Amino acid sequence: MSVELRIPTGGSYALTEQFRELGERVAFPDLNLHKVEMDGMKGYEFKLRNPWYTEFPVSCAEDMEVGINGYAVQKGKIFFVIRDQAVPFKYAKNLYELQWGLGEVAQVRMLDGQLQAVVKEANDVEIKFLLRTAFEGYHLPNNRIEYEFKRNMGVI
């Protein structure tokens, strides 16, 4: 039997936009940069709620870029923190047995020494987050969705 399957070639950008809208609504439970210290290094972190509509393996968090007041935070100094487990973001891709739960709030920790001079009382924060979907049935381009968040954040 031959059937016609009308799936948009190359993935559905409309669906991408719907999922981005969802992420915009839920991703930030709080709009603050929190002062933090880890292993003697000072920095800041913000809370990031899982923007996807299910849990997924942390290994699907493929890339993260953060800009604060126009300064690009050094990627090697960005950590993903979930249930008190901190891992450099670039190694998150290895953690396929650790789940980021539905609605679970993680922290994006930045231990870039330059931030002490960059962060003010009010901050323009830009975040690019690339997520690979663990399930491939969404018809998203290349099974990925890129979120681009812009928020104004205070400091506490």
Add this chain to the structure above:
Amino acid sequence: MKLGVSLYSFAGDLQTGALTVDDALRYCAALGCEGVELIGEQHIPNWPNTKISDLDHINDLCKELGLEIFCFSYYMNALSHYDRRATMEEHLEMVRLGAATASYLGTRIMRPAFYGVPVENMIEMIKAGLPIAEKYEIIWGVELHAPFPPVYYIDALEKINSPWFRLIPDFSCWQTAGAAGHFQANDVETLRPLLKWTVHCHGKGHVFDEHGEEPNTPYKDLMNILKEYGYEGAVVAESEGWITNYKPTLDVVKTHFKLLEKYGR
């Protein structure tokens, strides 16, 4: 037929912590649902590395509330690793875990979401995994969802020809073209020939008008077809409007479930 709710319908509030799974189950019972559908990635803590105590909690609460678990759903993740696809062995382990969990939850049906394109891949997967489902006495239901046409899985159902492999039609297949994520509308009569394989149904809904109708979905016709056939499985309300048009989900689910009752009782 039996009527209930997929807890997927509450995701817009489960996601922000406005509701818990326990809250949602209690609400379903208060509405008069006979049962629910649960999804591993949304409703089972730390799935797939779940604690038995978490499953016991769900079982105990459903028993207390008089709710049947109609179906246990989860995703067969092929892309968990950044550098390779899941192997067949890993897929089979997902089948084993899903079937064992479904069995522990006391349901007869599991719905492992598997990307069935081309459909030959689905057939290969089902043939390999079905003995596992059968061992646990769990029916493997494949969801027929837009944009797949209603006939999409008929080949697979006929070739596998097993009472352990059955169909779960989602009403999205009969929604108006132009509804969220839909590219084609299908005649409601195309549901009828699928009923001999159907063990569970998703009553999809995105928006509801002032009369409690879902204007994109021919509920009256679809439910009548199920009744005329003497369908004895469950239909669960599966509200999805929270993705792009969030409204507090309790009221939406109430409206949606009443729509099922209006045409399903």
